[in-house]
Amino acid sequence: MLATLATLSAHTTRRYAELGALLGLIAGIAVVAAAMPGLRRVGLTVGGILLIVGFGLIIYALHFGTTL
Numbered sequence: 001m002l003a004t005l006a007t008l009s010a011h012t013t014r015r016y017a018e019l020g021a022l023l024g025l026i027a028g029i030a031v032v033a034a035a036m037p038g039l040r041r042v043g044l045t046v047g048g049i050l051l052i053v054g055f056g057l058i059i060y061a062l063h064f065g066t067t068l
Contacts (some may be wrong), residue, residue: 014063016057030057 008016027050034043 008065010066013061016061019037020054020057020061023050023057027051027054
């Protein structure tokens, strides 16, 4: 029953996957910006957090959602 409550519709699954991929893209840009001396710590921190959240959303959407 818990799996039935957590199941996402196809539309929601697609939106979560798209949001996760977008966060991954922004995280990549933040990590690249960390190459600049002034943005090193901030870029790596923001990039790491966004990667965690982005891939977490993709995993959640693929696990509980319907087929993309």
